[in-house]
Amino acid sequence: MKILVIEDETQLLSNIKASLEKENFLVETATDYHSAIEKVFVYDYDCVLLDIMLPRGSGLDILAQLKKEGKSENVIIISAKDSLDDKLNGLELGADDYLTKPFHLAELNARIKAVLRRKDLNGNNAIELGNTKLDVDNRQFWANNKLIALNRKEFDILNYFMLNKDRLVTKSALAEHVWGDNSDNADNFDFVYYQIKNLRKKLQSANAEIEIQSIYGIGYKLVEI
Amino acid sequence: MKLLNQSLKYLSISILAIVTIWAMVFYFNMLNEIKSSIDEGLENYKRLIIQNAQQDSTLLTKNYFDESFFAIQRINKQKALSIKDKYFDTVLYMQDADDDKPEPEPVRMLVTAFELNDEYYELKVANSMVEEDDLIKELLWDVIWLYIVLILGIVLINNVALKKLWKPFYDFLDQLKKFRLGNSQHLPDANSNIKEFNDLKVAVNTLLEENITAFNRQKQFIGNASHELQTPLAIAINKLELLIENGNLQHEQAENIAEVMEIINRLVRLNKSLLLISKIENKHFLDNRSVSLNEVVQKNIHDLEEMARFKKVEFSVNEKAELSVQMDISLANVLVSNLIRNAVFHNIPNGKVSVEIIADSFRICNTGSSQELDGDLIFTRFYKPNNSKGTGLGLAIVKAISDLYNLKISYSFDKAVHCFQIEFPNT
Known part of the structure; x- marks a missing residue:
């Protein structure tokens, strides 16, 4: 899988690159408008991360040109501008998703996976790990060929973990993903902890070959066992 | 208290004082005028009586006031020489149409002395005079009426003329009351060619314009500052996430990093909320x-x-x-x-x-x-x-x-x- 990251902030760029390489993606980078245009039209990428405000040009222009070529469907916009206009323009120009800075690496990872999965969708939008299967379209979870009943939030959390397999998911990334932006309450963390406790119990009693590990009390990691 | 009522209050008090003082001065002046005119009449009367007495000596025996208003008494030379013409107020018993019996009435009296055929006489001439308490009563009522008419006049003038004069001011005040920083499109306007009101409008609007500029600048600053903070915050969070993922941390170090991350997360939330407020105030959401x-x-x-x-x-x-x-x-x-x-x-x-x-x-x-x-x-x-x-x-x-x-x-x-x-x- 080849991913192009177009971002002028080099520190952020190197963070994203490091995170994506952990997923074994091939990562290429561009830091300004012209080099971005060059790369976008010379090579094919499975996913493009695109910052809107670039030196010597706008990311939206790149997107418009990509749309003309019919190559805009795998673009995720990453922008510090959380303005509705930009979001709408970007999505209208065919971008697949819009992510506002600052974001958690786990969130970026999940969004990229979602884009990639939609891209080579073979009729079944499901994630398989060990003896478990998460059916995203029907919101069903199977372990050991048995259907496990999950409530909505448990399903969302498990989905997030499976997209971030072997990666750290911090508590706040999780709370933010499950609750949206305004997760500024301690109760959120308690609730997430409670949901994860229940999830662990369900996974264990179903003999699922995955488990959720705690990392230093900062977050969690889903691993295959 | 409204300006109109306040001015009415001050005017009524000062007019009351002016009218009262005027009434007193008027009263004494009028009384003086009446007396001096009566005194002239008495002087004339005196001369007539003396002239008549020269021809008709029976007049000299008229010792008491009765049907005519004078009395003559013979006196010795010494006393006569000491008498000078003297006018004064006194009372005489008189009865008029509305009296049951004679009552003391105020009169003006002249006491004088004259010499006729080597005899000396004292002459008292009286003339009935206006009753002072009646005069005061009359005058008091007149003054009260004058006062009422003046106040009514002022109220009328206040309500018609002053209200019309102050209308641009009240219009302006009304617009100013409704003015909201950041919401109102137009500055308040005063439709008047009165210099003071126009000065007021200019002064207030200058102040408002400065306020609007400061308000906008502040809104912009919050928006820009929060916006500029997004990228550094993103870098910090992601760096820490990678640091933890790379492992090999002592438990204590990990805890410290977790605390720092939580602080940054708080900053992020704070920043996002501020951005949202700034966007709402800048009307970025108008779909x-x-x-x-x-x-x-x-x-x-x-x-x-x-x-x-x-x-x-x-x-x-x-x-x-x-x-x-x-x-x-x-x-x-x-x-x-x-x-x-x-x-x-x-x-x-x-x-x-x-x-x-x-x-x-x-x-x-x-x-x-x-x-x-x-x-x-x-x-x-x-x-x-x-x-x-x-x-x-x-x-x-x-x-x-x-x-x-x-x-x-x-x-x-x-x-x-x-x-x-x-x-x-x-x-």
């Missing part, structure tokens, strides 16, 4: 369309169901009417969501959250702390009672949205139940 508040409430309650179950809080929704408003859908969602989340998070175990929707308002009540919140402060930025862990901006955002759409928001408290009500005046 207004018809939004069903009922649906927004139902959706938010649905989202919070599991959390409510976890917190052992029960929802009850009472939809008495369909509440449809013209709003930006995402702002309507933030408005409802912030209130419902607050109601769930600041609740007690086995507590309740009740939502009531009627035709032009909705009301969210929750059981909670037995302490009433400060209704004046809860909507201000960064107000955090009881060390609440939030950003202190949730209700400030609600307020900003309410202000943007001219909604009326109010807080009430009764027996450990906190209620927030939002009224939509334009529905």
